Amino acid sequence: METIKWEDEHIFQEVDSIIEKYWEEKSPLLCVLQEISLRWHYLPRPLMQHVAEKLDVPSSKVYGVATFYSFLETEPIGQHVVRVCESAPCHVRGAMDVLSTLKRELGIKEGETTRDGKFTLEVTSCLGVCGVAPAMMIDQVTYGNLTPERIREVLTLYN
Ligand code: FES
Known part of the structure; x- marks a missing residue:
């Protein structure tokens, strides 16, 4: 399992480019979360927080979407x-x-x-x-x- 180094700014830059990709969408949140989940195999909390700030939505909304869909994981899962x-x-x-x-x-x-x-x-x-x-x-x-x-x-x- 990939160990995420949170001090590595590249992670957040990578998330920013994912957000940019869906910026024009009507409701980009789900697409962004799906792509983050594909990339890291789950939705790490610091990234959900980052998404909330960038999309200017409450973090409770991001967490709500993340836990609503069974195909999104909020804890690390195995291969x-x-x-x-x-x-x-x-x-x-x-x-x-x-x-x-x-x-x-x-x-x-x-x-x-x-x-x-x-x-x-x-x-x-x-x-x-x-x-x-x-x-x-x-x-x-x-x-x-x-x-x-x-x-x-x-x-x-x-x-
Ligand atoms: S009860 Fe249907 S597959 Fe187990």
Whole structure:
């Protein structure tokens, strides 16, 4: 995971050029936040504050937008996001075992990111593949019929 050095003025200059790009837009805030999120993989608070000042909008508005959209993250996330479905059909077919296997294999709890910045573990509701419960999703790929062995196999694909 890239370590951000806040004393480096280039970061803010980079944000300024992102803002400039969307300056003419009717409501540039979401586009600016999306691009910052793509660049740094989340929305660091100092950058949200900077955006608020530059766009002359209250920082509460920037934070409100940042937390409203699920595709925007306000905390650092790993290179791969693992989402375990915990809705009822997956729950009755062993979602909790899936979660505990992942916690053990990755050495983190839900909501956490591995030390090397590779994986973030989250729980989510139905992924739309209940027929192959229990299921999880890594980035945009869905995996079903999970067993501890299958989970270990899948994780090796990302190492
Ligand atoms: S309940 Fe888990 S995929 Fe639908």
